[in-house]
Amino acid sequence: MDATHDGQDLQARDLQGLDGLVTPPFSRRGFVMTGLMTGLTLATTRVEAQVIHTDETGIEAGEVRIPVGDGPMPAYRAKPQGKGPFPVVLVVEEIFGVHDYIKDICRRLAKAGYVAVAPELFARQGDVSKMTDVQEIVREVVSKTPDAQVMGDLDASAAWAASEAGGDAGRLGITGWCRGGRTVWLYAAHNANLKAGVAWYGNFGGTRTPIQPRTAADVITEIRAPVLGLYGAADSGIPVADVEKARDAAKAAGRTVEFEIYPDAPHGFHADYRPSYRKPAAEAGWSRMLDWFKAHGVA
Structure with missing residues (x-):
């Protein structure tokens, strides 16, 4: 996919605020996934016995559809009971x-008092529920998902949460894991209404392409909301030196950032369904996340 072919239907208003994340003209495509997957991913080793299961007592949870410019986007929503x-x-x-x-x-976030919305951001590019190979997902789906599309879908999800799910538009946070951690940094540079973000082991580097033109390191000096970074000292893909370099760049630019680097924690230390899970670091990071949201006006 190239940026020229991939965007003839995107309206001009959808490009506002996306400077640096899109090379116009830009187009959307139809949805490949019209519903969310059931169960855990097939593309990585799973340790079912340690998986955390959170019940729905006191909350409302389930799959939803979020209106975007090219159709309904599948997503998962959980919220406390009440208006x-x-x-x-x-x-x-x-x-x-x-x-x-x-x-x-x-x-878990709904139990903590939040409307939590997880949009299926890869729904146009491929059906990851059927993929068993990580490299295929990266090559055929992740690398072909434009950053501008992701930013627009997150904006639409925030608007939907406020209008349809009892959310407060003035108290908006974001958190993400792995690739989603990278997205947190980009979104913090994109959305001026964001109160705070928490990035779990999001990569700062990567290949720049026409549809993914900037890395997290490129935008970290431009973030518009406080961001907490949660990283593992034993992450073979994200050296501690890269984390420290990003921290120093953000602070030199006057941005509000904090980082926690957990000793002996590998990449994916929060993923309770994988062998990489490290319960002490995962629980400590979760507590830091909730404290961060509270301290910066999301809670």
């Missing part, structure tokens, strides 16, 4: 889609 308004947290998936792990995160 609200409740603070909103956008939940950004890993590369594996909105599977049971991401859905459970939404329910």
